[in-house]
Amino acid sequence: MNASASPADVAAPASLWPQPPPSQLLRVALLQLPITNDKAQNLATAEAAIREAVTTGGGADLVILPECFNCPYGASYFGPYAEPIPGGPTTARLSALARELAIPVLVGGSIPERTPEGRLHNTALVFDRTGALVATHRKAHLFDVDVPGGIRFVESETLSPGDQVTTFPTPWGTAGLGICYDVRFPHLASIMVERDGARLLIYPAAFNTTTGPLHWELLLRSRAVDFGCWVMACSPSRVPGATYQAFGHSMIVSPWGTVVATCEAGPSLVRATIDMAQVHQARQAIPVLSQRRWDLYTCDRPAPADDKDNLARQTALKVNVRNV
Numbered sequence: 001m002n003a004s005a006s007p008a009d010v011a012a013p014a015s016l017w018p019q020p021p022p023s024q025l026l027r028v029a030l031l032q033l034p035i036t037n038d039k040a041q042n043l044a045t046a047e048a049a050i051r052e053a054v055t056t057g058g059g060a061d062l063v064i065l066p067e068c069f070n071c072p073y074g075a076s077y078f079g080p081y082a083e084p085i086p087g088g089p090t091t092a093r094l095s096a097l098a099r100e101l102a103i104p105v106l107v108g109g110s111i112p113e114r115t116p117e118g119r120l121h122n123t124a125l126v127f128d129r130t131g132a133l134v135a136t137h138r139k140a141h142l143f144d145v146d147v148p149g150g151i152r153f154v155e156s157e158t159l160s161p162g163d164q165v166t167t168f169p170t171p172w173g174t175a176g177l178g179i180c181y182d183v184r185f186p187h188l189a190s191i192m193v194e195r196d197g198a199r200l201l202i203y204p205a206a207f208n209t210t211t212g213p214l215h216w217e218l219l220l221r222s223r224a225v226d227f228g229c230w231v232m233a234c235s236p237s238r239v240p241g242a243t244y245q246a247f248g249h250s251m252i253v254s255p256w257g258t259v260v261a262t263c264e265a266g267p268s269l270v271r272a273t274i275d276m277a278q279v280h281q282a283r284q285a286i287p288v289l290s291q292r293r294w295d296l297y298t299c300d301r302p303a304p305a306d307d308k309d310n311l312a313r314q315t316a317l318k319v320n321v322r323n324v
């Protein structure tokens with residue numbers, strides 16, 4: 001299993017998790033928060049919502065924040081809001097909260113990260129009940145799109161892509177972690193599930209009012225059905241007048257592809273108690289994962305000759321997929 005935090009940064013995770021509860025029931029809370037230009041305000045909003053999620057309404061075992069929850073989503077903000085991970089104030093604050101509230105799994109959405117070399121990444125953070133940072137994921141597929149009459153966004157103008165597939169153990173089984181645009185790439189989910197054994201896929205995300213209505217639910221339900229997984233995606237809420245209009249509609253989807261909890265675009269706490277046994281049931285009933293025809297599938301589509309990085313990435317992916 002890979003978590004992209006370096007071994008020195010991350011506690012040995014498996015020994016920290018308690019045994020899975022026999023019921024396999026998992027209480028999930030998605031915190032769809034309004035993000036402002038004020039980082040301190042964003043952190044305070046997140047802290048209040050985390051406290052509410054775990055201390056009211058029956059509590060929560062898995063709490064998920066949105067993509068870029070401490071920073072407005074926009075290329076011009078990433079640099080000024082970026083912090084080291086670990087070592088920055090957001091990591092410290094989330095770690096302290098996870099420890100104080102003994103949250104089994106806190107997915108601290110994503111934040112802009114500045115590396116010691118000065119690179120910027122869009123990075124998700126995961127903490128356990130002791131406050132240990134047990135995984136990080138640097139967004140692997142950057143959101144570079146140009147939809148005529150819709151949205152143009154070029155994350156790669158400021159951000160560098162991560163180069164890891166990220167999965168981590170939880171008391172309810174292995175989780176896969178991607179960020180927003182990563183959800184469009186089923187090969188990434190395939191490796192999380194078929195190489196690393198993921199049973200739930202988690203995506204802090206911030207779709208927009210162009211692609212959200214078209215593709216948000218479709219993609220989340222597709223990943224759930226493709227891989228017989230629980231899928232959870234947490235968005236910021238829509239803030240009137242903000243430069244980036246988030247789609248909202250944070251969502252929990254079952255391994256059968258049904259939407260078990262969602263909301264509209266405003267600030268929301270989306271909760272569900274989910275049964276991890278449904279993963280096994282769905283995979284037994286519709287066993288696509290064991291009916292793969294790897295003998296038919298190849299990833300030999302050539303990359304453009306001048307794009308050596310892309311070619312190297314595709315080759316690595318091919319090796320991983322074929323080793324399943």
Ligand SMILES: O=C(O)CCC(=O)C(=O)O
Nearest residue numbers: 143180181206207208211
């Ligand atoms: O894939 C999309 O349509 C939206 C992606 C996005 O907003 C993001 O990656 O932050």
